[in-house]
Amino acid sequence: MSNIQFIKTKSPKQKPDNDSLGFGNVFSDHMFVMDYSIDKGWHDPRIIPYGPFEVEPSMMVFHYGQAIFEGLKAYRNINGDIVAFRPLDNIARLNYSAERLCIPKVDEELVWEALKKLLEIEKDWVPDEEGTSLYIRPFIIATDPCLGVRPSYTYKFFIILSPVGAYYAEGFEPVKIYVTDKYVRAARGGLGNTKASANYAASLYAAEEAKKKGYTQVLWLDACSHSYVEEVGTMNIFFRIGDALVTPSLEGGSILSGITRDSVIALAELMGYKVEERLISIQEVFEAHEQGKLKEVFGTGTAAVISPVGELNWNDRVIEINNGKTGEFSKMMYDKLTGIQYGKEEDTLGWVKRIC
Ligand code: COI
Numbered sequence: 282m283s284n285i286q287f288i289k290t291k292s293p294k295q296k297p298d299n300d301s302l303g304f305g306n307v308f309s310d311h312m313f314v315m316d317y318s319i320d321k322g323w324h325d326p327r328i329i330p331y332g333p334f335e336v337e338p339s340m341m342v343f344h345y346g347q348a349i350f351e352g353l354k355a356y357r358n359i360n361g362d363i364v365a366f367r368p369l370d371n372i373a374r375l376n377y378s379a380e381r382l383c384i385p386k387v388d389e390e391l392v393w394e395a396l397k398k399l400l401e402i403e404k405d406w407v408p409d410e411e412g413t414s415l416y417i418r419p420f421i422i423a424t425d426p427c428l429g430v431r432p433s434y435t436y437k438f439f440i441i442l443s444p445v446g447a448y449y450a451e452g453f454e455p456v457k458i459y460v461t462d463k464y465v466r467a468a469r470g471g472l473g474n475t476k477a478s479a480n481y482a483a484s485l486y487a488a489e490e491a492k493k494k495g496y497t498q499v500l501w502l503d504a505c506s507h508s509y510v511e512e513v514g515t516m517n518i519f520f521r522i523g524d525a526l527v528t529p530s531l532e533g534g535s536i537l538s539g540i541t542r543d544s545v546i547a548l549a550e551l552m553g554y555k556v557e558e559r560l561i562s563i564q565e566v567f568e569a570h571e572q573g574k575l576k577e578v579f580g581t582g583t584a585a586v587i588s589p590v591g592e593l594n595w596n597d598r599v600i601e602i603n604n605g606k607t608g609e610f611s612k613m614m615y616d617k618l619t620g621i622q623y624g625k626e627e628d629t630l631g632w633v634k635r636i637c
Contacts (some may be wrong), residue, residue, distance in 0.1 A: 284606045285313075285395055287402070290330035299410040302446035303583065309406040309415070313395045313440040316424075317385055323438065326391065328399055331441060339426040341433045347423035348478040349378040352600040353540075354414040354445075355400055355636065357407045358624030363400060365417070365637040366622050369393060370540050375419060378475035383432035384421050392419070392438075399440055400636045408444045411623060412452075416445040416584065420478075448585040449497060453615065455591025455607055458513055458579075460563055461495035462596070463489050466512065466535075470505035473511075473535030480537075481515070488514065496594065498580075500563075504535065508562045511535060516580030516588060517542035520561065521610055522569045523576075530558040541618070547630060548617055563595055570600045577608030587615040 287354045290310045297307050308331050315326040342348050353371040358364050372393060376386045400407075407415040419440045423433030427508065434444075449456055464487035467473025472480055487499045498514030510529050512518060517539040526549050531538050549556050569575040578590035591605040620626030621633060 282345065284326065285398055286325075286327040286329075287398075288327065290327045292330075295501075296406060297444060299408050299413055299446070302413055302444055304445045304448045305416060305418075305443050307444055309403045309442040309444070311399060311402055312442070313399045313438075315395075315438045317436040317438070319434050323385065323387055326395055326508060328395070328402060334412050336424070337426040339428060340424045341423040341427055344428060345423070345430060346477075346479045346482065347382055347384065347433055348420065349382050349384060350418060350420035350476055350478060351378075352377045352476075353417045353419075354404055354583060354588045355407055355417060355442075356621070356622045357409045358622070358633075360624055363404050363407050363625070364622070364624070365380075365396070365400065365636055366431075366634075367540050367632045368396060368417075368634055371417075371419070371545075373419075374476065374538065374540070378502065379421065379479060381472065381475045382467045382477055384423070384436060387421075387438060391465070392440075396440060397636055398440070403442055404637055405623070406442060406444055408446075411619070412585050413444065413446050418443065418444045421568035445584075449588060450580075451497065451588075453587075453589070453607060455589040455602070455605055456497040457495065457592040458498055458500050458578075458590050458594070459491035459494055460500040460502065460595035461491070462502055462507040464490075464565075465488070465507075466501040469533045469535050471504075471535060472530065474537055477526065484515070499587060500593065502563060503533070508564065510535065510563055510566065513590070515578045516582035516585055518578065518580050518590075519545065520566060520569070520575065521577040521608065522566075523574045525557050526610070527557045527559065527561050528590060529561055539581055539583075540584065541583055544632065545581050545587075545614055551629075556610075566593070566596060567598060567600060570602070575600075577610050578602050579608070579611040579614075586618065587611050 425433040503509040580588040589607040
């Protein structure tokens with residue numbers, strides 16, 4: 282789009298090797314920025330060199346956390362094309378979060394144009410090995426210099442890019458998960474189904490406690506009865522019980538509507554699996570294990586894609602799932618999803634958008 286200004290960096294950075302890629306530690310040469318004010322709306326869209334910017338210590342986001350973000354990925358597919366996976370769904374979800382956090386909505390067409398332009402400029406930053414990608418992080422922060430508690434009148438919107446490998450150190454090996462009934466991530470009526478930064482701040486303390494006990498992440502239960510499963514760490518969660526694929530339903534509004542979650546449900550249904558979106562208690566999960574019906578557990582998310590769960594600890598009752606090994610469904614779904622993303626499998630649902 283012609284009104285997106287572009288200022289090219291004078292000092293391009295060295296790109297990391299594929300094998301040194303972790304998650305979110307390296308950033309590309311440029312970023313997209315635009316500003317919001319009440320009189321001008323969202324204005325001054327521009328792509329500029331990635332770098333620090335000056336802010337006031339009184340800026341509202343520092344004090345009251347009015348901030349939202351998204352996470353999506355671009356891939357270099359087997360033909361060498363740069364593609365993005367379901368980008369319009371992420372942009373739509375950004376606006377869903379914006380509304381809930383009293384942040385003015387963005388023009389989705391403009392953001393899509395901006396993202397395409399930024400990815401074209403940064404195409405050499407998309408790594409080329411399977412399992413790697415360019416993680417795209419759009420976010421909005423409240424910028425008013427003011428200590429009164431109210432929605433800000435000014436905002437900044439950014440898109441930054443980071444070449445990444447696996448999210449968890451375990452890679453695609455199963456992770457060990459600690460079920461907490463002491464802390465909660467989100468309650469009904471709260472922010473749980475938005476990508477508010479506050480949800481991630483709320484998760485840190487329990488995650489650190491779990492880590493001290495030797496667990497990678499926390500499995501969250503509902504805030505009211507502490508019995509029903511909600512999410513795992515920064516991911517949605519799935520259970521293979523008997524012949525069904527079960528995942529918590531989104532009805533209560535405290536669970537994030539994950540785009541990888543939605544993709545797994547759609548693909549599983551297309552393949553003829555029985556999918557149940559419903560309430561599922563942690564008791565049911567442990568009973569299914571006792572009865573030999575719990576075949577697999579896995580998390581889904583943009584960053585981690587599919588993360589098999591090999592162990593659950595609930596009040597010191599420890600169960601090993603699928604002998605602590607990656608299950609065949611998780612592996613099949615990982616291959617299917619990444620196959621679509623890297624262009625090895627046909628994209629029958631039109632999820633992949635070619636950038637250049
Ligand atoms: C994602 O999967 O993109 C997420 O948002 C998780 C992130 C907090 C690492």
